[in-house]
Amino acid sequence: MQKWLRRIALAIGSLTLAVGVVAGGALVLRWAFVELFYAPPGGERSDQKDAYLDAIPAASEDAPNFVVIFFDDLGWGDLSSYGNPLIDTPRIDRAAAEGLRLTAFYSASPVCTPSRAALLTGRYPVRSRTNYHVFFSDAHPAATIRKVAGLGNDLPADEILLPEVLRAAGYATGMVGKWHLGTSPGHLPNDFGFDSFYGVLFSNDMRPLHLYRDREIVEEDGGPVDFAASRRHEDVPMPGTIDQRLLTRKYTDEAIRLLESYRDERFLLYVSHTFPHVPHFASPEQAGRSRGGLYGDVVEDLDRSTGRILDALAELGLEENTLVLVTSDNGADYLGSSGPFRGRKGETYEGGMRVPMIARWPGRIPAGVVAGGIGMNIDVFPTLLGLAGLPLPKDRIVDGEDLGGFLLRGEPSPHDHLFYFPTVGAAPDAVRDGRFKYLLSTGDVGRDRAHLSLVDVDAEAHDVASLFPAETRKLARVLDDMTRSVGTNPRGWLPDDG
């Protein structure tokens, strides 16, 4: 009897030891791989970047302030001004009525990280090596996989970001909300030109979702690091986690505090909301009020936030010299509306990348105009630099165009073509011009094939390639040229004559 007990104890002991050794070994290996092989990407063009920033002049006399309000996963059809039948967004709609509402504006990617990189750099995601889906929390196994596989989990340090240029030109630069461009030291918002940062480092379904002020954690997420539960958990916060129901309000309070502090400065204020990304949390005062359910509540919270920011601008007397942009990082996810378009977040169909864009600048941008010209969030960088009278970097391709004439003076869009990059990979799936979209592949194996659509007419339902052979050949060539170009020079370096 005792002999058996000894054997059982021995067996349990050895098993525990074996599991411990394997687990310990795995942890050591993970550490070794990440520590030895992973370095945050980036110094190839750091010298050129420094030289460019050093040479930035002061902004022009008439340079305006900039407020960029960026939603996360808000679909083209999620605002009442874009036709939503259940969600009420009176404040954003009023901004649209006081300015320009674009119907053919795009994010540069159907997912978060690459879209944000494009917004802040003016370049397609492949340029900043953000063309392999999104960055992950360091606690998530995907972060290790990304690092080991060489996909990177941080924006390269030699990318030039909008706040860096504007700060060099004398702007105060504040960021509120979601970063999602890296978590490593040297790759945080304050490392890329923001004077101040208040927000979170990644999406709200990633954990631990600490709330930062600059580089310091000011509210610690003490909940379990349970990614699956994090996605399923809506409305009622997981025990120990930060209270996401308050995030939109906290961001908004901080944004208004920053505006008040900017009274005598030119400024860029980047308000990068956490919502309506999953999981959904509405503020206590809004919960249960929208006809669009919890998702509607979340979007109506964002509308009220936008209204508060616009009110603050008015109260501070800043309306007339502030350009406000309101847009989204990609199309609607599982919930939310793609409007009349095909597809959703993650897809290079219109529903994945076509997003609202409202541009308001009283007295400078004509009021109440709805414009169908094409634009993309890669245009924000060159447009804002143009309005501030600042030069673009010359050592690298800036894919975006200056939309100044288009927004302020009703000129046609400067874009001949826009490319649709998928969530994974360096090659664009599709290209559009003012009339047609040529979609080479959507990854729908065995079904899809190259397909030319009248993209503003029929939700990509019909292939009209046979009716427009010359246009098809032309767009196929343009797409092929771009594919080859990003294949040989993904980061878009130009000959450096410095």
Place this chain on the structure above:
Amino acid sequence: MQKWLRRIALAIGSLTLAVGVVAGGALVLRWAFVELFYAPPGGERSDQKDAYLDAIPAASEDAPNFVVIFFDDLGWGDLSSYGNPLIDTPRIDRAAAEGLRLTAFYSASPVCTPSRAALLTGRYPVRSRTNYHVFFSDAHPAATIRKVAGLGNDLPADEILLPEVLRAAGYATGMVGKWHLGTSPGHLPNDFGFDSFYGVLFSNDMRPLHLYRDREIVEEDGGPVDFAASRRHEDVPMPGTIDQRLLTRKYTDEAIRLLESYRDERFLLYVSHTFPHVPHFASPEQAGRSRGGLYGDVVEDLDRSTGRILDALAELGLEENTLVLVTSDNGADYLGSSGPFRGRKGETYEGGMRVPMIARWPGRIPAGVVAGGIGMNIDVFPTLLGLAGLPLPKDRIVDGEDLGGFLLRGEPSPHDHLFYFPTVGAAPDAVRDGRFKYLLSTGDVGRDRAHLSLVDVDAEAHDVASLFPAETRKLARVLDDMTRSVGTNPRGWLPDDG
């Protein structure tokens, strides 16, 4: 040298022998499995079926003729009367203007075989064991897998089909076009009540696509059995295959020939088109004419076909006593329009199952009415039997409802609920009533969850469950009841008191 040659010859010889043995063994095994274990499903309720058909009375005095025009993969938005901006369907639109156009009509499945089974039996696909995707050509490996796995590749012989009942009541019953309910002896159209059959046994991307008249091949498909090529091949037929560009015209010629032969008989004419299923082939006279490209040409061919059939009815003086139904077996596939709805073929979102339905019967169905009441192709069986004054079978559940009052007299739809069965499995994904759709799952792993939508309002973009808790609980219970019911009694047998 000679020794080496001998060795090489020996090696080649043994290898050939080995491959031959393995291949031969596999063929023998395949044969043995299929021959020994596969029997076309069916005789559980054959006696009851025979008794029911034996007892069918003659149709009532005022029973009309029936023409059912069934398209393959035509989307809700593919007709101009349903808002298509590029495809012109004047003949179908005129039929809609002369009758009733339904906006909330459904196929019983988002794929071919189960939808056809539902149309002809009046029962949800699970009843006829067609709830595991589609039947395959015997030459396709999937047919063997289906047979070995016990999923069946033929409609059970004890199902009661619309043409069987109508024929017992004195109707002539003709079928033209695509069957897709089995290829085994005893499971062909002529075995299920059709006096005459002219068409093909399965989809046009399956091979060999022989053209049959009754049980005989009248045009042999002599092309290679290359399924992948078959899908990719559009517009230009693969060498040796039947010329699919002529299919719609051949079906139409046969349909008109049948109508002429029915001059003195009551009849059911079932015109089950091959198109617009992939691959797409337009008739030579239409090719290149539609603004919707090749797909548009294919649909416009179908429109012209419908016009020719309606013209023939008029010329034969049959208009006033013929009910014409025009609908589709599921939503649009890769190409084609889902209208304003979410999803496509294969999905239990609206776009996969909501289809056009036009009902025309001059003098009996009010002209020019657009109706939003809910219906499904399971209703065709009981509706036509009702109009012919014939009893329903009593030994089995008929899931459909008699839409006579709804179509002819503007009464509300008799349905409290409609269920959405997925392409694979016995449990319904979703249920709708007149206002809400409760969708439990779409198989979009990690994203979707139970979701209540105002299904006619917002393209399933928003979850309003929190606003309508009682309605959510009720629909969840209805769905759960149905799931349990089809779990315990999938075929829907009722106690047999014969």
